[in-house]
Amino acid sequence: MNFLWSLFMRKPALRQFALLDAQGRCQAFKECNQPPVGNGWVEIDEIRLSWMHRPLPARARVSPRPAQSSRHQPLAA
Template sequence: MRALLQKFAATPNPRIYACLDEHGICRAFRRSAQPPGPAGWHEVKEQRLAWLGAPLPKSAFTRH
């Protein structure tokens, strides 16, 4: 019964966050259902490894 309930329980979809340093350079990505924590993490539409070590384009950020 527990397995059936877990199958149909609402699980939040993980979202993608990018960690930006004080200069706006992308330092890390993380998938999480909630924001990862302290300031510096911003939700983005997608994860591209080419963005690591570079500023993110304005089109990368999500709008709520």
């Protein structure tokens, strides 16, 4: 039965991240639902292997997302 429900459930979208060293060069990539734990991870719009061990292009970065509250806020006050 769980299998049937999984067919209709929407899967969370995966986000892409790059690990940057002190000079801003890409050292690793990761694709996951939540930001990785640790310093140096930045969210990017896509993973390109040609960026490995090179500076990450500024256009590749995704602007930070606002923190989502666990409560729903009213639409009108």
